[in-house]
Amino acid sequence: MGESDPVLCLPPLQHGQGSSHQRRNGKCPGGDEREYRSLHPGLSHESNTGKGEGMSETHTSLQQSMNVRREKLRKLRELGVNPYPVAFSRDTQAADIKSNYEALEGQSVTVAGRIMSLRRMGKASFCHLQDESGRIQCYLRRDDVGETGYEQFKLMDLGDFLGVTGYVFTTKTGEISIHASEITVLSKGIRPLPVVKEKDGEVFDPFEDKELRYRNRHLDLILNPEVREVFRTRARIISFLRHYLDEHGFLEVETPVLQPLYGGANARPFVTHHNALDQDFYLRIADELYLKRLIIGGFEKVYELSKNFRNEGIDRNHNPEFTALEFYQAYVDYEYMMDFVQDMIQRLARSLDKTRVNWGGMVIDLDRPFRRLAIFDALEEALGVDVRQFDESRLRDLARDRGLDTGKAVTYGQLLDELMKRLVEPGLVQPTFILDHPKAISPLAKPHRSGNPELVERFELFIGGAEFVNAFSELNDPLDQRERFEAQAALRRDGDEEDHPVDENFLEAVECGMPPTGGVGVGVDRLVMLFTENRWIKDVILFPTLRSQ
C-alpha cells in the first residue's frame, strides 16, 4: 500500500506494531524446522558456520521469533539480570486475590506466573499472569517499577515467567489487578506460544487441534484451562479410590509389569526382551493372576492401580496403555462385591459433587441403587424372547435374524456374549449390573451356585452403554481352573493367533489352596471420562499413545 500516505482504510485495517530490524545473528542452519511438533530448543544458535551459507539461509518466521527472543535473553544478561533465578518467594495466588479482594485491597502482594497477555502503552503496560490457580492482571508504570525494571519488562514476551510485587486495586474498567512496584524475571522462554485471546468468554483462535494438543500437552495445559481441570479430577478420582480401599483395610501392592507369561484377560500383549536374561517378556495385560497369588499367600485384601498394556486398536474408548484398578478380598463373593462397588462409585460421585452426569445428551443418575439384571433377563427384555432354553443352533439363528455376524462366535457362550454386546449393552445407559455370565467366556469365575452348569458368578457394571467394572466370585477349585485354561487354549488353537499359554505357576499356587475370594476390576480411565463428561479417552490421558513422527 502507499507509503506514508492518506491512509484509506476501508475495512478496519490494523497492523501490529513492527520493526523490520530483525537481527539475524543466528543463521539457523537447515531451515527444516517448521512445526511445533518436531521442534526443540537444543538447536544451535549464533552458529555462523560459514559453511555453504551462500543464499541458502532460510529464515522462517519461527526462527526469526526465536532469534529475537535469544537476543532479548542476551540483553537481559547484559543488564545484569539472571533470566533463570533459582527460586522466588511469593505469598499469593491469582485466585486468592479475587476471592479475598476486600481484605487485600490496597495491600501489597507478591505473585508469580506466566505472562499470558501483554498490552504495552509506552511508559505503562498491562499484562496477565497465569499461575496454577488462574490469572491476575498486573499494571506496570515506568515511574513505579523504575527505569531498569521497565527496561527488563520490555524484554519480556508472552509465555515468560515473571514475579510481581504490588498493591491490589481495581482498574477503572473494573478488573481486579495488581499495581506493580517491583518485577522479577523468573524465566525467559525462547519459543513463542500459540496466541489465544478471549473476550467475554469468547475465545479467538482457540488452540484446539487435537494432534497439536496431544503431542504438546504442555501447550494444551497452558492454553486450555478446562484441560487442567480434567486432570485435577482424574487425580481426585484416583486418590479417592485409593483412600476408599485403604480405609476398608485393603493393602496396596505392586505386581510385575514385565511378565514371562501374560494372563488374566483376553488380549494380545506387547512383547519385549530382557538382554541379560536373553528372554522375552510380556507387558502385563492384567494383574489378576498375581493378585490372586497374594490372596493365596495370606493377604486377605489387596489392590493395585495397574497400568496395563494391550496390543489392540486405538479408538475413542481404547488406548494401548490404560489404568485399571483391581482388588481382591478373601471370604466374600460377587454379591458382596456388587454392594461394595456400588457404594464406592456412589461415594466417589458425591465426593466429586457429580451424582448426575451428562452423557451424550442423556442424564446418568448415579445416586439411585444400580439396577441388577441377570443376563437372560436382560436378553429377554431387549429381544422380547426368552432364550434360556435355546441351544447353540437356535441362538445362532436368532443372532442371524437380528443381523449379527456370528462367524467369530464359536461356542454357545460366545454367541450369548455377542448378543449381549450388540443388542443389550449399548442400551444400558443408567448404571446396571449384568449378572451371571456364560462359563465359556469366564475362565476365572466360579460356577454359579444355582447349579446351572453353563453359568458363573460374575457381574459387569455398565454405564452409558460401556463396561466399567468386571468382577467374579473367583474360581478357586484347582482342577476346574486347569480344565478351564485348557479349554481356552484348545479353543484358541482352533481359532487363531491368540494362543493363551497356560500359566503353570498360577495353577500351582491355586493348588496350594485358595480361600473363597471376590475380585473386581475397574476401568479407571472410563471413570474419569464419565465424571469429566469426556467422550474421548485421549482427553483423560495426559500423553495418549500416538504414532511418532
Next chain:
RNA sequence: GACUCCGUAGCUCAGCAGGUAGAGCAGCGGCCUUUUAAGCCGUUGGUCGAGCGUUCGAAUCGCUCCGGAGUCACCA
C-alpha cells in the same frame, strides 16, 4: 485393519473453472503512564505435509507415501 475427510506463515484460516500465495492475531521499529481480542503508522516472515506424475506452467488435477481426525472392526 477397512472406509471417509483433513494437512497453506508461530496461531486461526482464506485462496483451488491450474499461471510459483493472502488476511487477522503474534513478532519487529515508532507513538501512546488504567488497558483489556487496546489503538494508530510502518514492517519481517511461507520451497502451500513429502515424493512422483499430467501440463508451457500446480497450493490448486492424478498417483504413492507420511501424519491426524471421524466412522466401523477388535478389545476394557
